[in-house]
Amino acid sequence: MAKKKMLSEKEKIMILEKEIKDRIPLSLYEELKDEVLKVDLTEDELKEVIKEVKKRYEFAIVEPGEAVGIVAAQSIGEPSTQMTMRTFHYAGVAELNVTLGLPRIIEIVDARKEPSTPMMTIYLEPEYAKDREKAKEIAKKLEMLTIGDIVERTEIDMIDSKVIFYLDKREMERREISVEDVVKKIKIKAEKEYDEDKIIVKAKEPSLRELRRVREKVLSTYIRGVKNIKRVVVRREGDEYVIYTEGSNLKDVLKMEGVDYTRTKTNDIHEIEKVFGIEAARNAIINEIIDTLEEQGLTVDIRHIMLVADMMTVDGEVKAIGRHGVSGEKASVLARAAFEITIDNLLKASVKGEVDELNGIIENVIVGKPIKLGTGMVELLMKKEYEQMRGA
Amino acid sequence: MGKRKVDISKHELVPEHIVLSEEEANELLKKLNITKSQLPKILASDPMVKKIKAKPGDIIKIVRRSPTAGVYYYYRVVISEK
Numbered sequence: 158m159a160k161k162k163m164l165s166e167k168e169k170i171m172i173l174e175k176e177i178k179d180r181i182p183l184s185l186y187e188e189l190k191d192e193v194l195k196v197d198l199t200e201d202e203l204k205e206v207i208k209e210v211k212k213r214y215e216f217a218i219v220e221p222g223e224a225v226g227i228v229a230a231q232s233i234g235e236p237s238t239q240m241t242m243r244t245f246h247y248a249g250v251a252e253l254n255v256t257l258g259l260p261r262i263i264e265i266v267d268a269r270k271e272p273s274t275p276m277m278t279i280y281l282e283p284e285y286a287k288d289r290e291k292a293k294e295i296a297k298k299l300e301m302l303t304i305g306d307i308v309e310r311t312e313i314d315m316i317d318s319k320v321i322f323y324l325d326k327r328e329m330e331r332r333e334i335s336v337e338d339v340v341k342k343i344k345i346k347a348e349k350e351y352d353e354d355k356i357i358v359k360a361k362e363p364s365l366r367e368l369r370r371v372r373e374k375v376l377s378t379y380i381r382g383v384k385n386i387k388r389v390v391v392r393r394e395g396d397e398y399v400i401y402t403e404g405s406n407l408k409d410v411l412k413m414e415g416v417d418y419t420r421t422k423t424n425d426i427h428e429i430e431k432v433f434g435i436e437a438a439r440n441a442i443i444n445e446i447i448d449t450l451e452e453q454g455l456t457v458d459i460r461h462i463m464l465v466a467d468m469m470t471v472d473g474e475v476k477a478i479g480r481h482g483v484s485g486e487k488a489s490v491l492a493r494a495a496f497e498i499t500i501d502n503l504l505k506a507s508v509k510g511e512v513d514e515l516n517g518i519i520e521n522v523i524v525g526k527p528i529k530l531g532t533g534m535v536e537l538l539m540k541k542e543y544e545q546m547r548g549a
Numbered sequence: 550m551g552k553r554k555v556d557i558s559k560h561e562l563v564p565e566h567i568v569l570s571e572e573e574a575n576e577l578l579k580k581l582n583i584t585k586s587q588l589p590k591i592l593a594s595d596p597m598v599k600k601i602k603a604k605p606g607d608i609i610k611i612v613r614r615s616p617t618a619g620v621y622y623y624y625r626v627v628i629s630e631k
Contacts, residue, residue, distance in 0.1 A: 437562035459616055474592060
């Protein structure tokens with residue numbers, strides 16, 4: 158009748174920390190701790206539990222040589238065939254156009270320089286987030302407004318060589334801008350006249366080309382707002398107001414007063430990489446893929462997506478999956494040639510005099526050797542002494 | 550418009566970055582039985598690298614929060630621009 162004594166909470170934690178803490182993932186450890194603390198155990202029983210947990214954990218770990226990339230590709234690829242091919246959706250977010258479904262997934266893994274529908278989700282600091290009026294005020298400051306937005310129509314007067322801009326009074330009232338404000342923004346060195354409902358700008362040269370140039374320049378002058386933020390929608394989410402925007406400009410928006418810069422985000426992964434760094438870009442890739450899949454009602458194990466995101470970011474910058482990125486940078490000529498643009502790859506490799514070491518999978522499939530995958534990973538070597546001993 | 554300072558390390562997408570000391574770095578490489586060049590990379594121009602003032606050749610320990618493992622560590626070696 159040795160140790161029949163039940164362990165106290167303190168003793169249990171002590172044993173757990175010593176025996177298992179750094180050998181299993183933290184979340185698993187926490188779960189085990191919670192469960193163990195609920196029941197009465199003797200020391201021997203607890204050690205038995207720990208042994209079993211370790212065994213099960215080690216059993217669940219991916220084996221060396223397992224083709225995790227292929228499994229991830231299949232696991233993401235299969236549900237993707239179920240996705241809608243339709244590009245545009247009005248994804249819950251009022252009036253805003255967001256690319257979803259398969260086109261969005263492709264956009265992410267291709268690491269396009271700019272998403273087809275850039276979008277920001279702007280969270281506000283507490284004092285602004287609870288107040289609809291204050292939230293709207295920020296929204297107004299965000300929205301990019303050009304003179305073109307408040308001009309109803311333009312006229313080119315060839316005789317006096319001037320351009321006349323007829324203003325949209327209603328629009329101006331709605332956006333609370335006066336004619337003076339607008340005129341002040343026109344930075345062209347030219348004579349300007351204005352009254353209540355129109356602005357006249359004279360061109361220096363009396364040519365149609367010059368007049369057109371002046372017109373374009375004036376129309377694209379922006380009055381206020383953040384560059385690239387085209388449309389703004391304020392929505393209530395739970396107990397706070399959140400601003401959604403069409404167009405994205407993370408750097409400038411974060412600097413604005415009232416914006417909660419710890420949560421505000423964009424769907425432009427390159428912008429996140431530039432502002433927050435590669436690790437944040439990795440997290441953004443994972444979140445964006447998961448969100449897109451979830452929106453389509455699909456569930457893919459997050460580990461597959463983490464692998465994709467890790468692969469895309471190993472070199473310190475976001476790279477595409479495919480011939481311009483990960484696959485195009487493979488060391489083996491044959492692997493690259495087997496993937497896409499075969500002739501080009503072979504030609505370039507022969508010009509450079511590249512050598513293929515036949516270390517990868519595809520190369521060995523091509524030449525008909527056993528592949529180094531799974532049980533094929535293992536190589537047997539014989540000790541020289543043993544060989545000599547046998548030979549003798 | 551307000552031009553205030555933004556602390557990027559406070560953002561929810563950014564995990565904690567820690568520069569390893571020489572001893573820690575060597576210990577890690579020994580434990581994993583690899584050389585520095587085999588580690589994942591991070592550019593010296595990365596905003597977080599600049600913030601923690603790491604130099605090329607330093608190893609950065611990244612404390613990732615994961616839905617599957619709770620917390621785990623990832624390591625990247627700082628490289629100068631390609």
